[in-house]
Amino acid sequence: MTTGQALxxxxxxxxxxxxxxxPCVDALLYRFRLVPRSILVMGPVGAPLLPP
Incomplete structure (x- = not known):
């Protein structure tokens, strides 16, 4: 019970x-050209697929 509450x-x-x-971290990574834009697009595309 305590473990469940901690989790x-x-x-x-x-x-x-x-x-x-x-999104703030992603914007900084893109601004400093640390990741390509195609990787950053996966976030908004995949976010609606997450279970509630």
Whole structure:
């Protein structure tokens, strides 16, 4: 029971703010030419496929 609550707390702390934080990281990676644009397009295309 305690392990399950700990896992839910970790998920809430990492998974929920991720969609707000990762576009900023992606934009910086693209701006400094660290990744090609084709890789960055996979995020918005794949995000709707994630389960709720």
């Amino acid at each position: 839910v707390a970790v998920r809430d702390g990492t998974f929920l703010p991720g969609p707000c934080f990762m």
